[in-house]
Amino acid sequence: MPGDNPVIVKRVKKGGHDAHHGGAWKVAYADFVTAMMAFFLLMWLINTTTPEQKRGIADYFAAQSISQTSSGSGGVLGGKVLGEPGARSGGVVSVYEKTSPPAPSDPTHSKDNADRRGGSTDANGQAPESQAQSDEHLEQAMPSIQDGQFASAAESIRQAMQQMPDIAQLSRQVIMDQTPDGLRIQLVDQDGRPMFQPGTSDLMPYAKETLAAIAKIIDRLPNRISISGHTNGGSDSGGNWELSAARANAARAAITSAGVDNDRIYEVAGKAGSEPLLPEDPDASANRRISIVLLKEAPPAPPGDKP
Numbered sequence: 001m002p003g004d005n006p007v008i009v010k011r012v013k014k015g016g017h018d019a020h021h022g023g024a025w026k027v028a029y030a031d032f033v034t035a036m037m038a039f040f041l042l043m044w045l046i047n048t049t050t051p052e053q054k055r056g057i058a059d060y061f062a063a064q065s066i067s068q069t070s071s072g073s074g075g076v077l078g079g080k081v082l083g084e085p086g087a088r089s090g091g092v093v094s095v096y097e098k099t100s101p102p103a104p105s106d107p108t109h110s111k112d113n114a115d116r117r118g119g120s121t122d123a124n125g126q127a128p129e130s131q132a133q134s135d136e137h138l139e140q141a142m143p144s145i146q147d148g149q150f151a152s153a154a155e156s157i158r159q160a161m162q163q164m165p166d167i168a169q170l171s172r173q174v175i176m177d178q179t180p181d182g183l184r185i186q187l188v189d190q191d192g193r194p195m196f197q198p199g200t201s202d203l204m205p206y207a208k209e210t211l212a213a214i215a216k217i218i219d220r221l222p223n224r225i226s227i228s229g230h231t232n233g234g235s236d237s238g239g240n241w242e243l244s245a246a247r248a249n250a251a252r253a254a255i256t257s258a259g260v261d262n263d264r265i266y267e268v269a270g271k272a273g274s275e276p277l278l279p280e281d282p283d284a285s286a287n288r289r290i291s292i293v294l295l296k297e298a299p300p301a302p303p304g305d306k307p
Helices: 024-048 051-059 092-099 107-117 128-163 203-217 240-257
Strands: 175-180 184-186 225-230 265-272 290-296
Touching: 024 175, 051 175, 128 175, 128 184, 128 203, 128 265, 184 203, 203 240, 225 240, 240 290
Parallel strands: 225 265
Antiparallel strands: 175 184, 184 290, 225 290
């Protein structure tokens, strides 16, 4: 009716959910997703590393007077430089040479050196007990260091073969394992794909390429090398001894021509059929093979010690 106050309806438009805190939840969610990605990446890395690599990482961060490895991984590709003495630093032997003190020439001289180092010697001029414990600790660590290097070398050989199309198909004919003597690399024959010309010591072209690829990897380690040739058909066969020895020597010539120092060859032997790969089938083609062993080296004695 005229004179009545008009009815006013006021509608308030409420802001969206983001208006209250400006989308800060998106930043928090992004941080959460990033943390989860980092966590799962860490779990994956832990799952893919070998026990030797885990030991190397633990040793790297452990507080010790002597590091068990000169790099975080302890592997053959772990940043070591191998060459001639002076350039061949970072190898297994040089770790001991750099950490071992010089042998004392007399008790007075050794006492003076110990005083300058802040250490001490006993009445007979012997090294303190802590030094002896460190030497013993290093000797115990040497096998694990070499095992880690051998594992890295084997993996490098596998990768090198996969990257070379001409010999990638031979990966099943290269068998690598660790024995009490060291890392053993065996090149075995298969039916229709021998490593040598039948009845001779002449390497097949693909066998030469395979040995050259292996030589590039084992040249990075200082260990001595043992090479042996094997045939099938039993060790009492007429010319098997000469043939297996000639094939071992042909493998030696192949790896030395690929860059391995000839002085590292410890032995070249022909074993005929005396050590078959498949004892239950002496005539199997797999028994015809070349075995290359990177020998484990004993820890070097401290300077001045007598055997």
